[in-house]
Amino acid sequence: MLPQKCIGTNDCFRACLASLLNKKIEDVPNVYSKSIEVMNNNITSYLKSENLSAMYMRFPCKRILTVFSEMHDILDNMYYILIGKVNGLEDHAVIACGNSIVFDPSLDDCGIDSRIENGCYEVVFLIPSYCKNGS
Numbered sequence: 001m002l003p004q005k006c007i008g009t010n011d012c013f014r015a016c017l018a019s020l021l022n023k024k025i026e027d028v029p030n031v032y033s034k035s036i037e038v039m040n041n042n043i044t045s046y047l048k049s050e051n052l053s054a055m056y057m058r059f060p061c062k063r064i065l066t067v068f069s070e071m072h073d074i075l076d077n078m079y080y081i082l083i084g085k086v087n088g089l090e091d092h093a094v095i096a097c098g099n100s101i102v103f104d105p106s107l108d109d110c111g112i113d114s115r116i117e118n119g120c121y122e123v124v125f126l127i128p129s130y131c132k133n134g135s
Contacts, residue, residue, distance in 0.1 A: 001019050001020060001022065001079060001095070001102075001103070002018075002019055002022040002023070002024075003019050003103050003105075004018040004019045004023075004024065004025040004105060005025075005105050005106070005107055006025075006105050006106055006107060007025055007026070008030065010030070010032040011025070011030045011032060012092050012093045012094070012105045012106060013031060013032060013043075013081065013083075013093040014028050014029070014030045014031060014032065015093075015105030016081045016093045016094065016095050016103075016105055017031070017046070017081075017126075019095060019103060019105065020079055020081070020095065020126055021050065021126075028046070029042070029046055031043045031046060047126065047129070048129065051128065051129050052126050052127065052128060052129055053126075053127050053128075053129045054124050054125070054126060054127075055124070055125040055127050056122060056123070056124055057122070057123040057124075057125075058118070058120040058121075058122055058123075059120055059121045059122075059123065060119055060120045061120075061121065062115075064082075064084065064112060064113075064121060067082065067121045067123065068096070068098070068099035068100060069099060071096065071098060071099065071123065072098045072099035075098075076097075076098040076099075077097065077098065078097065078098075078125070079095055079096070079097050079102070080095070080096055080097070080123050080124060080125050081093050081094070081095060081096075081123070081124040081125075081126075082094050082095070082096040082101065082112060082121065082122070082123055082124075083112075083116060083121065083122040083123075083124065084112035084113070084114060084115060084116060084121050084122075085112065085113065085114045085115065085116055086106075086110045086111070086112065086113065087110075087113060088113065088114045091116055092106065092110065092111075092112055093105070093124075094111065094112060096123075
């Protein structure tokens with residue numbers, strides 16, 4: 001992992017992608033959009049160009065420690081992007097591994113303190129894409 005800090009507004013997910021892909025943040029497009037559908041399409045398109053896919057897991061729990069406990073039990077040694085809110089107001093993404101945050105791309109290391117609008121914390125794994133043309 002090559003840690004990359006945010007360089008603009010709403011690019012924490014971009015910084016997480018760059019960090020996990022060992023790229024400079026400038027070499028990764030900002031996938032953020034207020035529309036979840038547009039943002040997911042942006043993420044899918046970019047990851048496809050890198051022969052990767054995103055696998056999403058939702059955790060409808062009240063405490064982030066529950067996510068960490070579950071992730072520690074499931075995949076203790078794998079990096080993942082964790083999405084939640086900062087100060088209960090704005091969405092934020094960090095990189096976690098097992099039961100802790102290992103990198104916060106924000107300039108002030110604000111962390112995550114609550115769930116996103118759907119009442120969940122979201123975990124995103126980057127996985128290889130091997131299927132071509134439906135095969």
